[in-house]
Amino acid sequence: MTLHSVLPAALPAHLPAHLPPHLPAHQSAALPDDLTDPAPPHPADDAPALPVLDLRQADDPETAESFRTALREATHGHGFFYLVGHGADAALVDRVVATARAFFALPEEAKLAIENTRSPHFRGYTRVGGERTQGKVDWREQIDVGPERPVLPSGPTQPAWGVLQGPNLWPEELPALRDVVDEWTTLMGAVADRLLREWALSLGQAPDVFDPAFGDAPAWLTKVVRYPGRVEGGTDQGVGWHNDFGVLTLLLVEPGRRGLQVEYQGEALDAPPLDGALIVNIGEMLEWATDGYLKATRHRVLAPEPGTDRISVPYFHNPSLDAVFPRLTLPADLAARAPGVARDADDEEILDEYGYNALKSRVRAHPNVVEAHHPHLAAGVVRA
Numbered sequence: 001m002t003l004h005s006v007l008p009a010a011l012p013a014h015l016p017a018h019l020p021p022h023l024p025a026h027q028s029a030a031l032p033d034d035l036t037d038p039a040p041p042h043p044a045d046d047a048p049a050l051p052v053l054d055l056r057q058a059d060d061p062e063t064a065e066s067f068r069t070a071l072r073e074a075t076h077g078h079g080f081f082y083l084v085g086h087g088a089d090a091a092l093v094d095r096v097v098a099t100a101r102a103f104f105a106l107p108e109e110a111k112l113a114i115e116n117t118r119s120p121h122f123r124g125y126t127r128v129g130g131e132r133t134q135g136k137v138d139w140r141e142q143i144d145v146g147p148e149r150p151v152l153p154s155g156p157t158q159p160a161w162g163v164l165q166g167p168n169l170w171p172e173e174l175p176a177l178r179d180v181v182d183e184w185t186t187l188m189g190a191v192a193d194r195l196l197r198e199w200a201l202s203l204g205q206a207p208d209v210f211d212p213a214f215g216d217a218p219a220w221l222t223k224v225v226r227y228p229g230r231v232e233g234g235t236d237q238g239v240g241w242h243n244d245f246g247v248l249t250l251l252l253v254e255p256g257r258r259g260l261q262v263e264y265q266g267e268a269l270d271a272p273p274l275d276g277a278l279i280v281n282i283g284e285m286l287e288w289a290t291d292g293y294l295k296a297t298r299h300r301v302l303a304p305e306p307g308t309d310r311i312s313v314p315y316f317h318n319p320s321l322d323a324v325f326p327r328l329t330l331p332a333d334l335a336a337r338a339p340g341v342a343r344d345a346d347d348e349e350i351l352d353e354y355g356y357n358a359l360k361s362r363v364r365a366h367p368n369v370v371e372a373h374h375p376h377l378a379a380g381v382v383r384a
């Protein structure tokens with residue numbers, strides 16, 4: 001069992017009216033006999049470029065099997081999809097976005113009082129310009145929140161990833177932020193657990209095959225992010241091309257705010273927010289588990305137009321820091337379509353022990369925290 005075991009019973013009342021009651025045929029296609037990948041769908045001009053899945057179909061015995069096939073194919077093909085029917089209602093989404101905006105509107109001193117340079121655990125506020133992807137500055141500010149567990153002892157016999165565990169930093173001026181992030185995180189954890197069971201079944205595994213990797217100490221991460229508008233002559237990198245380093249990501253994007261792009265067959269596909277939908281993508285641990293059958297797809301966010309901004313809240317569903325993620329034995333027809341594990345977006349190896357995989361990404365992204373607290377990691381993370 002993981003910490004998140006209960007899905008909310010209520011279904012959202014705010015689903016977009018234009019979504020079809022059933023998945024389009026291409027999303028529930030059975031595996032072709034000759035084991036080659038099906039031709040990618042050619043969406044109509046106004047159709048989303050990524051598949052749209054409805055989690056309620058997993059509850060209905062009539063549609064559960066086709067839901068699982070669609071889930072597996074979406075994340076073998078694109079590695080990204082839209083998810084509706086997830087149970088987060090519109091009022092909660094509005095509250096998350098409004099509270100995020102209230103946080104970023106606090107005076108600079110209030111935000112800097114919880115700057116991540118005050119946390120050896122990579123928690124707290126990152127100012128604009130404080131983060132890097134592929135060595136270049138990202139044009140975004142954010143607060144990073146993770147599970148609150150006791151600080152681990154450090155020392156030569158302790159694994160280096162122990163530094164990721166510790167308390168969060170919350171703004172005193174806005175207690176509502178903690179409440180809404182907690183509520184959102186609990187809900188997203190339950191949705192992610194549910195999806196992982198469906199993935200496991202779709203890959204010919206027992207539904208609980210991933211549970212031991214999460215145990216009773218999953219190292220989830222919730223980020224509340226604001227991308228300010230571009231400035232004249234400035235970067236257009238909201239966040240640069242990267243893979244997510246965990247298991248899977250559930251992303252809430254403020255309605256109407258574009259900018260996310262997803263790499264697909266060598267091109268950058270736009271992935272604008274879809275009303276009522278979360279954007280889901282898999283992380284490097286699922287690519288590892290499936291020998292590349294499921295893909296941790298590269299993505300980036302372009303900085304918004306000058307004078308505008310964009311809020312997003314990615315929830316990263318991650319196993320416990322000491323988990324060595326399982327390498328699944330896939331059914332032969334799927335194994336035949338598994339190309340092997342790629343290198344990450346910085347051309348480094350993906351590591352199977354989750355804590356090291358997470359630490360290497362955190363160290364690359366937050367050189368200011370490394371300089372302040374972990375100078376010995378500046379040359380890179382060495383696995384014990």
Ligand SMILES: O=C(O)CCC(=O)C(=O)O
Pocket residue numbers: 223225239244251253260299300301312313314
């Ligand atoms: O803000 C977004 O839309 C995506 C952010 C993202 O990819 C990340 O933080 O890993």
Ligand SMILES: [Fe+2]
Pocket residue numbers: 242243244299
């Ligand atoms: Fe990401």
